[in-house]
Amino acid sequence: MACPQDTRRPVFVGPPEGTFAQWASSDALGSRWLVVSSAPESILNYGAGPRTLYKVRIPIPASGHLDLRTYLWHVNRTGSQRYIAFVLRLENASTAWSYTGFRKEDAAQGIVAAGICTVAAHLYGTLSLVGDGTGEVAANGTLVLGPYTLTNNAFHGAVHEV
Amino acid sequence: MTGTPEKLFETYAIVTDDPANLGTYASPILDSGTHIRGSWPHCAQRVASQTLQAQANQIATFELALGQAGEPDRIRIQKRTEDEHGKDNEGLYGVDT
Numbered sequence: 001m002a003c004p005q006d007t008r009r010p011v012f013v014g015p016p017e018g019t020f021a022q023w024a025s026s027d028a029l030g031s032r033w034l035v036v037s038s039a040p041e042s043i044l045n046y047g048a049g050p051r052t053l054y055k056v057r058i059p060i061p062a063s064g065h066l067d068l069r070t071y072l073w074h075v076n077r078t079g080s081q082r083y084i085a086f087v088l089r090l091e092n093a094s095t096a097w098s099y100t101g102f103r104k105e106d107a108a109q110g111i112v113a114a115g116i117c118t119v120a121a122h123l124y125g126t127l128s129l130v131g132d133g134t135g136e137v138a139a140n141g142t143l144v145l146g147p148y149t150l151t152n153n154a155f156h157g158a159v160h161e162v
Numbered sequence: 163m164t165g166t167p168e169k170l171f172e173t174y175a176i177v178t179d180d181p182a183n184l185g186t187y188a189s190p191i192l193d194s195g196t197h198i199r200g201s202w203p204h205c206a207q208r209v210a211s212q213t214l215q216a217q218a219n220q221i222a223t224f225e226l227a228l229g230q231a232g233e234p235d236r237i238r239i240q241k242r243t244e245d246e247h248g249k250d251n252e253g254l255y256g257v258d259t
């Protein structure tokens with residue numbers, strides 16, 4: 001865990017200019033994605049065995065290139081120690097995919113501190129390369145990060161840029 | 163990342179009680195009631211509080227302004243039909259806000 005960056009001061013900005021009248025200049029739905037969640041995913045008592053948590057699927061555009069930044073937030077409320085891992089793959093893909101400049105930061109402090117850490121790492125450009133940041137995943141292959149230990153009531157956050 | 167156009171790129175997390183057993187990365191999805199997620203209505207309220215506007219049917223779709231130079235002025239956010247977590251999930255419908 002490396003987030004030595006200074007905490008930046010908040011900057012207050014005014015309301016956005018314009019109205020929905022400018023809607024026509026927006027991109028077509030599907031060319032850009034913003035998936036929003038207002039809270040970390042809390043894992044409650046579900047028994048045992050591996051389970052999939054929240055999953056985001058983004059279609060690769062016609063250019064064949066997709067830039068993706070993902071913040072991951074999970075809290076263990078199961079009452080016992082669990083482990084989490086992060087998975088990246090193509091759905092039902094019979095073709096390989098590749099990446100360059102794959103960077104990430106993990107944060108396992110409290111929710112607020114972890115949020116500040118991951119965002120600071122993002123803003124300061126100090127995300128860590130995954131390996132050398134470059135790789136190719138074979139057809140039907142999967143890239144897995146972890147598993148990370150998650151004690152009861154512990155939180156794990158991360159930001160990925162791929 | 164670079165891949166075949168129109169293929170779906172997935173990113174997700176898995177949870178397990180055994181670090182040696184990751185379920186081959188394709189495990190059953192947690193049932194409703196076994197976990198809590200952020201909610202779309204809550205998201206829409208937060209957007210509104212920052213003077214951005216939300217559509218009336220904000221559970222399904224809402225719009226906000228980005229306002230960055232060179233960026234699109236508006237983006238529409240829509241709950242995707244392929245999001246399998248959106249069905250029968252209390253968290254997505256505001257119960258846990």
